[in-house]
Amino acid sequence: MNLAFWAKMSGLISMFWCGGASMQSQVPCGQPAGCPLASCQTAPLVPLDPPAPMVTLKVRVPANSMPGKELEYRYFIENASPGDAHHVIVRNPLPANVKFFRASPAPHQMDPELQWHLGTMHGGAKCEISLIVLPTGADDIKNCVRIQYEHGQCVTTRLAQAPPGAEPPLHDGKPKMPKVEAIPPEKPAKLKLTMEGPKDRYANMPARYFITVTNTGKGLATNLLVRATLPEKTEFISASDDGVHLMSQVAWLLKDLEPGAKRTVELNFKSQGTGQRCVKVSALADGGVSDQGELCTNFAGASALLLELFDRQDPVGIGRDASYPIIVHNTGSAPMTNVLIRARVPKEMVLARTVPADHKLAERAPQGQWLIFGPATVEPGSKTQFEVFVKAVAAGDARFRVEMTADQLDPARGPVIGEEPTTIYDDTGKIPVKMLSRKKN
DSSP, rough: OOHHHHHHHGGGGEEEEEEOOSSGGGOOSSTTTTTTGGGGEEOOOOOOOOOOOOOEEEEOOOOOOOSSSSSEEEEEEEEEESSSSEEEEEEEOOOTTTEEEEEEEEBBBBBSEEEEEEEEEEEEEEHHHHHHHHEEESSOOOOEEEEEEEOOOOOOOOSSSOOOOOOOOOOOOEEEOOOOOOOOOOOOOOOEEEOOSSSSSEEEEEEEEEEEEEOOSSEEEEEEEEEEEOTTEEEEEEEETEEEEETTTEEEEEEOOTTTOEEEEEOOOESSSSSSEEEEEEEGGGGGEEEEEEEEEEEEOOOEEEEOOOSOOOSSSSOOOEEEEEEEEEEEOOEEEEEEEEEEEEETTTEEEEEHHHHHHHEEEEEEEEEEEEEEEOOTOEEEEEEOOOOOOEEEEEEEEEEOOOOTGGGGOOOEEEEEEEEEEETTTOOOOHHTTOOOO
């Protein structure tokens, strides 16, 4: 059939038709003989139904690949009709011989199958999903992905006050028509996002954020999705309310939110370095209802130095060698600068050498000889080690003392002090009883 035929048929809608025993016997009036004029009727108006949605799915993937190599699937979803498709869901149960690697956007559900909840797709809307998997064997991979959606219609029937066939009442000689109340338009939902979290925090320490979404509108917010994007150089810790974390995204599917209601979810992560980190969040519901927000936190380094001192020999005979390792640990998250170590060799000993060798001799005190290491910079998580080698020259209770200072330490509280006692005995090999009973500090 051609266009001329359909144009002709369309023009017959307003013509008279001849009734018969069945629809098959009806023909246009004035055509074949035997069609009585009394049987001619006006063709009823045919209502025009709204178009139904038609959501299509196309899958693109390499036809050949190598075992152990990443395999990317690209899903193209399109609503090819002017009608809206509701509750669109892409479902993808992964084959047994692949392992999930990553996807963009992140799935809203991981088990027992991957699911992407696309909400409402309006006429002509398009969406693309990228899924990357890793083969776990050498067998062929058969991956089946499906799409589902809902379609419906809303119709309105206006009710008149007079029953069918009844005459409307007269008013001043004219029929008084019943008053028809106008149907109010559908009340929309409206979303508002707020965030609470620390303005300042130490790096490598957990930071808690509370994300609240409120429906400030008059209608129901359906298929509510809240999503947070973690900044770079951060590490995800946890999320409340079954939040799903994938790559740098955390998503919560909160379903429906009544007018005036609110929902709060919690997010925990830590910064792997210092600087400002900004969390971006968004809320989206059916009908394009959305809101966005952002909260920034300054992550600073924490200063923490640990001084460790011990002796490798105790007791030590006169004329024998001994040594004292000095270890400085930076257990914080910020560099420690101008770290200075002052060590005092007790008067019962004399200095032999140091490792490293670059030290400076300072003043000599009645208690012994002072020497200085540094200044040095100790990075977070690292340590610096020195060792002082000595020779015992006099019997007694020798006290090896260390004092540590740095830019980040409070000078008002004085240096960090460490002291290690060592017993030195004479050439006869006898150890004084009072020294054997002494407890180290």
